[in-house]
Amino acid sequence: MSVTIGNELILPMKRRRIAFLLAMLCLLLAGVFCWGAYIQWRQNVVQQKLEQARDGAVASLRQVLSGQVKQLQNVVQRPAIVQVLGGGDVTAAAAAVREQFPGTEDVQVLTGDLSAAYADVARSGYARLGLIEAALGGDGVKAWVVRDGTQIGLGMAVMVKLGQAPAVVYLRLPLRGLISVLDAIEVPNSTYLALRQGSYTVVERGSAALASGGEALAKPLGWADLRMAAAVPQLENVPFDLGLLPSLIVAGVFALVAAVLLLVAGGHRMLPRRHGQMADAEQEQVTLRESVMQEAPERAIVLNEENNVALSSSLHLQFNLEALVQPSLFHEDDIHGVVPGELNAGVAKLIGQAIGSAMQAKGLSDIVIGRDGRVSSSELSAALSDGLRHAGCNVVDIGLVPIPVVYFAACHLGVGSCVAVTGWHHPHDYNGFKIVLGGESLSSEAMSDLYQCITNGRLYASVDSGSLSERDVVDDYIQRIADDVQLNRPLKIVVDPGHGAAEEILSRLFKAIGADLVSLYGDIDGVSLIVHPDSDEPGNLQKLIQRVEQADADLGLAFDGDAASLRVVTREGEVILSDSVLMLFATDVLQRNPGALVVYDAECTRNLSDYVLRNGGSPLMWKTGHSSIKAKMRETGAELAGEMSGYFFFKERWYGFEDALYAAARLLEILAQREDNPSQVFAALPHAYFTAQMEQSVEGDAQACVQSFIEEVQRSVEGGVFDGARLFAFDGLRADFTDGWGLVRVSDTASALVLRFEADTQAGLERIQSAFRTHLQALLPGQVLVF
Structure with a gap:
């Protein structure tokens, strides 16, 4: 029982011992959190030194690159060089540039058709070719690290006039100019610093064991994808993964609680009495637990006893x-x-x-x-x-x-x-x-x-x-497709893998099914500029079209960065719409599965629905998005689905997920069975007048804008411009007229509206666009519409 002497409350010895032990525990915890704060402080110091080294390297490399670029710009503008280029002799022009630019490992002048570059691309490398193409298509000097044959160096290219035609001056410099910059930088102990481009490490210094974490502190140089990667060792175990300041705060709280407990354990400090109550009534006093809980931070750890x-x-x-x-x-x-x-x-x-x-x-x-x-x-x-x-x-x-x-x-x-x-x-x-x-x-x-x-x-x-x-599982994947698909005759194809992981398996896959892969457009060694890996990018498809023409291939196939979507081009340079590809897939699937359901998204042509019906299938339009499409397939038991974005889903003979590699194999299988060439097969499919997908930026809530558009159209449908249209509102609004349709929905990737239109005639297309424009302009006053 406690004893009160004067104003002090003296606790029994047993409780004083408990208070002392708890105080020691709190001091230990305070020390742990202080140690965690110290570790982080030390880490911050090392990181600051590394960042200073990184920033110094970036500044020096920018200076070196800027100097080289400026030198090349000056060389090609000198009257003597301009005169030689005007003569149209590529050999003489290359020799003149080499003479004016000492220290180069290689100098070439290429005509605008780039025939010399395309002819030897397998040896010289795709990074070099990409650099030359970039220079031909843009202003100023382009520079990045290239693999040119067996040599790796700093490539630079600039567009010039050869006679009256465009041409490209290309040169390669040794990497020692870049490497020497890093040699002069003092890298803190147990850290990592590297010059990288894409997935290729040009040069690295410090602890290579930290290479995988180098992107966390990476800083771009401003040239292509060149950047300085940097990494510090991972922190040792920090209590509860708290930051520096929170660790110090928690340590202070535990230290304060420990001080209170030590005073209590000493027996000369009273715990506050409750006013108006008996001092010696133990059950009425503030308990040790209550006192500690007033000071300590609240913790909420909940246990699930069933699952431990x-x-x-x-x-x-x-x-x-x-x-x-x-x-x-x-x-x-x-x-x-x-x-x-x-x-x-x-x-x-x-x-x-x-x-x-x-x-x-x-x-x-x-x-x-x-x-x-x-x-x-x-x-x-x-x-x-x-x-x-x-x-x-x-x-x-x-x-x-x-x-x-x-x-x-x-x-x-x-x-x-x-x-x-x-x-x-x-x-x-x-x-x-x-x-x-x-x-x-x-x-x-x-x-x-x-x-x-x-x-x-x-x-x-x-x-x-x-x-x-x-x-x-790559071998299992390739074997599974090869067991399912074999071509009746080889087709010559050119492939753009979108600089994605598919580069590593495409040649093996197409060889396994019997296709003739005559050109792989991509740099599988990783020494390449990482471009926008979107098969919808016009520039990407244009390059593929050029490769197909030069190789006299039957078909060109373009994949996005993760090989989930597929685009198709013919040898005549036509880009085949994905809904047309889906028509071919539907014909093939319905031959073995009469009456099967085919799901397609709201951006696909209305010809697709008629085509599926004529071939004995059941068409179902649904909202865009791979998750939505797969969910609808599971719900309905559909054998096939596709999106205008190039996603294809096969349940028949496959697993129902989006797979552009398998879809490409199935497409080649179908085309190899036809007597007509691929261009003729696609030309026989129904066509219409259409627009590409357009994006209209919106200030504010795009979803609210679409909802207002739907409500306005539904209110004014009778007697208005949408009179007679069949409206679908499960994914924005699609209005189907007798001669075409229009769609507006919310973009998945930006604060914008996605629009697309199609009609049997050009006049019908313009009329449908006008109907959408009338209502949309009222909702977006002051904004210029994209159509």
Whole structure:
């Protein structure tokens, strides 16, 4: 029992001992958090020194590159060089440039048709060819690191006049000028600094073991994709992963609590009495626990007893998670954002743990992960794996593969769940995740749940981490397709793999099915400029068309960066619309499956519906988005689906996911069975007047704008410009008239509206556009419409 002497409350010896032990525990915890703060302070000092070294290297390299570029500009503008170029002799012009630009390893002057470059592209390399093409298509000198035959150097190219025709001056300089810059930079101990371009490391200094994390502190040089990558060692274990300031605050709180407890343990300090109550009534006094809880930060660790799984502490950065993880990362069908601004290793780990939490809720335990060839993918994949395993999930890592191979592995290995680390068709500084759980691709609602799981601190943290194993399934994937598809006759094809991971397997795949791959447009050794890997980019398709013509190939195939979407061009240079390709697929599938359902998105031609019906099938239009299309296929049992964006989904003979590699094999199979050449086959399909997909930027809420457009059209349909039109409002608004249709929907990637129009005649096309323009202009006053 306590004893009160004067104003002091003297606790029994037993309680004083308990108070002393608790004080020692608090002091220990304060020391742990102080140590964590010290580690981070030391790390910050090292990082600051490394960043200074990186910035110095960037400044020096920019100066070197600017000097070389300026020198080449001056050389080609000198009267003597201009005169030689005017004579039209490429050999004499190259010799004159070499004489004026000492130290070059190679100098060439190429005519504007680039015939000399195309003739020897396999030996000289695609990076060199890409540099020359870029110079021919743009202003000023282009410069980046190239593999030219067996030599690697700094390539520079600039457009000039050869006689009266355009030409390109190309030269290659040794890399020693760039390497010497890094040799002069003092790199802090146990850090990493490297000059990189795309996925190729030109030169590196410091600890190579840190190379995988080099993109976190990378800084661009402003020339092509050249950048200085930098990395510091990972932090040692920091309590609760708190930052420097939070660690100091928590340490201070524990120290304060320890001081209070030591005073109590000394027996000469009273705990405050409750006014109006008996001092010696022990049950009425403030208890030790109450006193400590008034000082200590609240913690909320909740245990799930059934699964022996603990939810993460609210102390674990919960106060900062909303700022750390941006809601803009979570989209309709996927997660993607700029690296490292929006998406980095820390965010990827949290996303992995959120995915693992969702798996635990569904009773799932195993998952496949794979990544594309982007520079940041390796680091993000490792962090994602850590997060998944922290949530108790077993991870099967299949490495660097195209997206379809990740989906295939989930089916082939019987796992049913997978995450693909990919930036698909977005620029090279983007990356993200495509997620499948239990055979279903996550869509908008599930994406929102992942975000809420992170920001609300509802992340599962398993007592035992999940396992990690590695598996190579590429051979199984190729063999599975080859067992399903064999060509009746070889077709000559040119392929643009979009600088994606598909580069590594395309030649093997097409050889396995009997195709003749005469040119692979891409640089599989990684020494290439990472261009925008979008098969819809006009410039990308134009280059493919040129290659098909030069090789006299039957067909050209273009893939996006993750080999999920496919574009087709003929030897005549025609770009075949994806809905026309889907018509061929439908004809083939319906021969074996009469009455089968074919799903297509709202951007496809209305001719597709009639074509499917005439061939004995059941057409179904649905909203755009790979998750929505796959969900509708599962719901309806459809055998085939496709989108105008080039995504194709085969359930017949395949697994139902988007797979441009398999779709390409099926297309070649169909064309090889026809007596007509591919151009004639496509020419026989129904055609219409149409517009390309257009984007109308919107100031404000694009979704609200579309909804207002729908309501306005529905109110004025009778007697108005939409009178007689059949309206579909499941994905924006599509209005089908007797002679054509128009569509407006919300863009998946920007604050914009997507529009597309089609009609039997040019006059009908203009009339339908006018109907949409009338209502849309009223909703966007003052804005100039794109149509």
